Amino acid sequence: MDAVTENLDDYVSGFLTSLSIILWSLVGSLVLGMLIAACRVSPVPPLQRFGAFWVTTFRNTPLSVVLFFCAFGLPELGVIRSFFFFGVLGLVLYTSAFVCEAVRSGINSVSAGQAEAARSIGLNFTQSLRFVVLPQALRTVVPPLGSVIIAMFKNSAVVGAFGVGGDLWSTGLTLTSARGYETLPVFIGVALGFLLITLPAGALLHVIERKVAIAR
């Protein structure tokens, strides 16, 4: 395990870079995903179509293709940014489709009678959304949204593999290719780094799920 202990500094800075990819992508994909979900549940047909198109496109394309498109395609169009930017952008576009579907299915899982009852006691649209539909939808959204977010944590490795210098994954690659370390200990180090992120996240999700779970 010398490869890990000798290069602990690199691992730690790689871990932090991975965390910053994750944080940016988390904020971006939640915001974008909810916007697309709002399009899909709106009463306006063109917006519904646009949302459906978005989800079909990004849910069925591999993340790596989205990343390649962002990093090699967008510069052709005159968008010149860092690999970090393109990586986060690709991950946000890809994840937003899954966030949208989680949110939408949560809203749809609230039974129509709930909203009808809310309207019949005189609540207006905002009130029924705020006091009746959303509180129930949020509870259903938590488990699928949580697994989407954890999948996104893991997908940050693909962004790293793609060439964002200095994240956890590319740190490992540098150690093996440029400095000639053996692959196994380096792999174990990278794997531990990711488990350090995903396992606590999974446990946290489990706790939240139990907290918000309701019997239907």
Place this chain on the structure above:
Amino acid sequence: MSQQSVLYDAQGPRAQRRTRIGTVVALLVLAVLAFVVVRRLVEQGEFTMEKWGPLINPGNEAFDAVWRLLLEGVVNTLKAAAIAMTLSIVLGTLIAVARLSLGRTGRIPLIGLVEVFRGLPVVVLVYFGVRVLPDVGVPLDELPGGAVLWGLVIGLTAYNMVIFAEVVRAGVESLPRGQREAALATGLTNGQAMRLVLLPQAFRVMLPAIISQLVVVLKDTSLVTFVANFDELLSQGESIRRNLDNPIQTFIVIALMYIAINYALGRLAQYLERRQSRTAGEAGTAADEDSRVPVGGGA
């Protein structure tokens, strides 16, 4: 035309007018967006035959070579996905059965296995299969198809078998307890009850989940691009891009190919699910299709 939603009632005249105004505004906004994008594409010369020709014009000199590469890529992608899928289902079922039949202490290493593999990025596991295993002396290159194919398959299988183990376990546990009790009462052993009564029913319930997971596996085959040379669809696209310098066009075509395959599989899963929730009454497993947690969560 909007489908009935929880959020609003059937619309009255005023709401209909508002929706019509919203429709017009949305169309305008989308049109402006499309115009900006298309104008930028035209300005940068992205609609020229020089860029598109090799992909869409059969008369172009590169057309044949390009499509031979792409089709070879599709074949390799499907091959890796099919092998990985088959292995994942077999191994996943074994893990699930072991976990269901072992006692409390015997279960712990299996739970650990599931948690660890589920918590790792697939690209890291593919790296393990393709680079680490040959390094520590596993003779993958003696297998038919080459070392990279099997390294990729092992990486994909390591991740997906634990996903399947969870799917199978959920499937078996969703069956009414009476199924197992009745099987034991007729004199079947525990193993026979699992094999002849519980698993067949569980697999029927799980079929949609299996197909949706196939989409995930298909997409994940492209991760090998980052680790080694293997001529699957994305890698072929990469080499086309490098030769022809038309990234936008090539990746659009590649994306469309993935979307076509995966969209078809997704529809198949939806169809099976709907057919099942019509007939699943007797097994008591008619789950609300929208509230079901998506398997794999979009990895």
